Amino acid sequence: MRRSRKGLAACVLAANMPDIDVFFGWSPWAPLAMHRGFTHGLVGGVLLMPPLLAALLWLFDRWQAKRGKVFARGPRMHFGWLVTLCYLGALTHPLLDLQNVYAVQLFSPMSGAWFHTDGLFIIDPWVWIVLGLGIWRRRRSGSAVPAIAALLVVLAYIAANIGIARLAYEAPGVRADRIFAGPEPLAFWRREVIWREGGMIGKGRYDLLRKADALISREPLRPDNMADPLVRRAAAANLEVARFLAWSNLPMAGIERRGCTARVTFRDARFEGPRFENSFSASAEVPTDGPGCAGR
Structure with missing residues (x-):
């Protein structure tokens, strides 16, 4: 970019930066662990992360200069423009993700509400x-x-x-x-x-x-079966299910009874069919009530 050295890197990295959340699925802080949560929201992805990226690029440029790197061509380093380019790049990511059915939590961490416009297919060929x-x-x-x-x-x-x-x-x-x-x-x-x-x-x-x-x-x-007592019990059975339900916009549950236990599989109605057979789901086993079964 002509406005500042490292300008192109700022745009490219900032535009992809929100997806850093895929590396933090282990985080105990739910907004960060949630894909398309905090890092895709107006606070994390748009307000806070761009200046941090600009600072890292500026420090990297200073480190290169101290090691004797000579920048013979191109613009000089301009931190103000670097921050601006990081903001522009970062803004494109949640705005584009907002256009498809996967949705984003725009106001995370203050709100877990999901927003979507359904304006684009996930990879829209006409845009490309x-x-x-x-x-x-x-x-x-x-x-x-x-x-x-x-x-x-x-x-x-x-x-x-x-x-x-x-x-x-x-x-x-x-x-x-x-x-x-x-x-x-x-x-x-x-x-x-x-x-x-x-x-x-x-x-x-x-x-x-x-x-x-x-x-x-x-x-x-x-029926989505979400009001079934077994499903309600399974919804609190493990962390994987809890995180899936926090992410899911249209949760539904299938119940498979096996003796004195039931396997409850949660899916999202947006993502059903053979393509999603092994993804977009979470399961838990819970005890059932009945003759010879203790239940709880």
Whole structure:
């Protein structure tokens, strides 16, 4: 970057810095152990971490200079611009993560509430294509106009997708406790709508081009089983389950009884099916009541 030495490193590292939480799953402090929690929030990821990164880059630059490193080309070190670039880079990460169904805890650690706009698929190909074309055209023309135009197109695309998500939220015609409308990878006008209402999980398909005000198909409602006494007991059985439930937005439970015990498997309704068979779940075994069983 032309504003300060280490400017490019500041942007790249700051943009990826919030995902440092994957190394702190062991932390006894729940907001830090939570993926997309404290490090993705406005306090940790946006307010506190960028100046720390800028300070580390500045110290690294000073260390290089003391060891005789000669910076023959490029801009001089400017700490103010370094901090600014770190803030800009860090801001992009939670803002982009906010756009998909995985959601972020924007106000962690003050609040564990999850926020999402459902504006983008987790890796949206249209964003990559448009930005890639903008950079390519900028390099060929030597003008910043194509890159700026590409960025504006992407912002308009995200805004339009958020609007589609709002239409999809209304399509089931229910008073949902929680609702998600995840876009498909290429056909962004189609959505998988998943919601919870009164302890029941609903799923349906939405297609803006076929029917703008209703779902084109829906599955039968299923109980989430979260009020079952065995499930409530299992919810407090171990730390793995507790952390999963703190993360899950649409928890549901399956119960498998085996004699005097029951294995309760918790999943999230957003992530079901063969692709997620061995992920996005947590289990616990609890004793059951019945003839010959002690229970508790």
